[in-house]
Amino acid sequence: MILIQQASLYSGNSALTIKLRTPVIIVNFKAYTESTGKRAVELAKKAEKASKETGVNVVVAPQFSDLSRVAEAVDIPVFAQHIDPIGPGAFTGQVQVDAVKAAGVVGTLINHSERQLKLADIDAIVRLTQAKELVSCVCTNNPAVSAAVAYLHPDIISIEPPELIGTGVAVSKAQPEAVTNTIQLVRKVNDHAVILCGAGISHGEDVSVALKLGTQGVLVASGIVKAKDPYTVLREFADSTKLT
């Protein structure tokens, strides 16, 4: 069952909304060899195939220098893995929002545990994405931090216990209470943010359990990127979103 959710952007006097179909599977390409350069495009096409066949919303988040080629090659949403809290100007070696937007991205991860940010910068980046009509996905490490982030009104909050990232031990099965506590705390102050969980998601069952716990999708990386057959695993993930 595919839900359509209006993730209304928090933007003062504006009525701006972004349609973010849920359930959603975001595939963080990280900096793996398997998801770099041409292989980023190939992987994105597999994600597109799984998405089109199942109707499930699959988002890909390649490295900065792969963004434009991936965005040109596929029709599914492309996210950046990070942006800096800056507009255009005299900045060197930074990730500027207009540049990634020009490359075709429609959203960005923010504060991933491998790219943690100062609180004031998370706030600034979320507001920057709102001004630029990009989808914001803030990663958090525990329920209290998730609740804190809820007040900054990102479109998506993804809880990822750092100790489980890359382990193959799924958050939805190993720490279900981290997920349910996150949902409970976030919903007290924010009824529109899409809530995801990530870390260790490796099997279709990890995905269906995540949705049963109340999330609207998952954030995955090595479980797909490092899989022998990423398409098959992703297809399994997508199918599993329909079992809840």
Next chain:
Amino acid sequence: MILIQQASLYSGNSALTIKLRTPVIIVNFKAYTESTGKRAVELAKKAEKASKETGVNVVVAPQFSDLSRVAEAVDIPVFAQHIDPIGPGAFTGQVQVDAVKAAGVVGTLINHSERQLKLADIDAIVRLTQAKELVSCVCTNNPAVSAAVAYLHPDIISIEPPELIGTGVAVSKAQPEAVTNTIQLVRKVNDHAVILCGAGISHGEDVSVALKLGTQGVLVASGIVKAKDPYTVLREFADSTKLT
């Protein structure tokens, strides 16, 4: 007069060399609106035109997400503005060397004053560029730091007094002794590094003075990117390298 210099890469038992023609003009695109997205490609084409007409080596350094489109569009060398001291792996929101290389870059700026790095990371990144056969250009803020960097054996050292960056007051005219002291100190320990200067370079005369002081080129940004007619200014810069 165009010199051909063999910038031999410092790499222990290897005989690896990179041909870096000097004089060289490196154009740092920074994160300006005038050098973002399609305008990055247009600007790179103007740089290519000035380079081909004059025979002077012009390098462009666009933002990460513009790298592949620029590298596809032009034949002149393309640099990244920064890379992180990592190889492929579980890194999010980082600039991984294989990814920028897959995008078509042949070198990278390192430690620009707007993206300063830890000493150990500069060392690690220079060695990474050597292993990956990329040209390394380490930026420094004064002669002592330039001399320190000389011992890390990058291909290019560019002295840029931070207080002059973006001012239009050229380092070659305002602080000639910073340039000559850099050359003197660097050459004591390193006879192969290409030495550039940057900050405030706005006029052809700034370039010719820089070369007369003993540099082998310049690192420029706003002087070109923010110019009303970047091609004409860049052409003037390139012509000025022949006046020394």
Next chain:
Amino acid sequence: MILIQQASLYSGNSALTIKLRTPVIIVNFKAYTESTGKRAVELAKKAEKASKETGVNVVVAPQFSDLSRVAEAVDIPVFAQHIDPIGPGAFTGQVQVDAVKAAGVVGTLINHSERQLKLADIDAIVRLTQAKELVSCVCTNNPAVSAAVAYLHPDIISIEPPELIGTGVAVSKAQPEAVTNTIQLVRKVNDHAVILCGAGISHGEDVSVALKLGTQGVLVASGIVKAKDPYTVLREFADSTKLT
């Protein structure tokens, strides 16, 4: 009128509480010459005098290396200006909680705009202070960030718009809505945190206005430290807390 408030520490199954008398004036000594070394002790004694004469709770926050001498010299509460999110161990050049506690501090500033922290570190430090029975005072830059921090359950939240710090233009008069919005948002989720405001507080009236807006005190620095006669200004601040 001096209120006694039980700032109950958020600590799961514990009944731990700390008595933090309000109104409270926290004097951040920063790294000024006027508040370094012996002058830190002298300034702290003036703060103690003003506190004892007026009965108003005055807290001092000297530099790390002045903490023990100040704590030995005065009876008023001494805070650190920052601690790192670490326990004892193999850390060099860090501010470890047990060390500052051994020096006599009873609390710490966290995330001051001149020492901003990653969100996950703010969370970790607040929990560290709870475990070590120290008072936590998290600084924030706007109402949304204040609300986010409220969910991390520090003992004190102090809103300080960075653009006003050190200007002599008081937040309570220049941006009263930043203060009242902070109070309104924080109170939705957290009814026990002491709420302060800071930035530009220079006159007694700035203090009384801050309390009228609903805060329980102020965080001050240059207004006291750089004053010709810090005692007199601090006495004026303390007296002004009684005018609301």
Next chain:
Amino acid sequence: MILIQQASLYSGNSALTIKLRTPVIIVNFKAYTESTGKRAVELAKKAEKASKETGVNVVVAPQFSDLSRVAEAVDIPVFAQHIDPIGPGAFTGQVQVDAVKAAGVVGTLINHSERQLKLADIDAIVRLTQAKELVSCVCTNNPAVSAAVAYLHPDIISIEPPELIGTGVAVSKAQPEAVTNTIQLVRKVNDHAVILCGAGISHGEDVSVALKLGTQGVLVASGIVKAKDPYTVLREFADSTKLT
């Protein structure tokens, strides 16, 4: 055999010199429980005892908030573990040079592998210590970085391969070539810097081997701080400096 070395400070037209007796043993207290608060004072007294009995120069580097109490309690040199590249002013939670100097320190570690710094900041801090007549000890992670640092003219350069820190496997025995290469490269450009090595130093023999390799002392931490009987081990270290 105790050598007296004039570690002349690099300071342009000045004749400023600091007497740093070698061989020298610097004990980095880190943030261990065994070297925090009162135990920092007790440990420093043991170091003083070993120093006085043997005539060997022993330096202690406690945590910031222990500096003044340690400096008051002992006559041996006290170093900070880090300082920030700032003078007095509006800085919060920073380690300002005048403050640690007021606490009684005569020098500082810089760029320890657990507190790595940007290259420009290392340069700025070394010059700050020169202006304030403090001894600078810059830590490095390999010979090339040591040579780079030599050009910044600190008083002491200490090579510490990070992978050996805290292991009990001594750098002087496991990586003697890292030590001898450091000495060879540094001496090409700098004939006055005291050269130390550190990481894994646990036995007197580790110390005597270090000196035989050509260093003028060692930088130690857990080998002393975590020892069951720090005095005895330190006494052994000091005696071993005489065996070369």
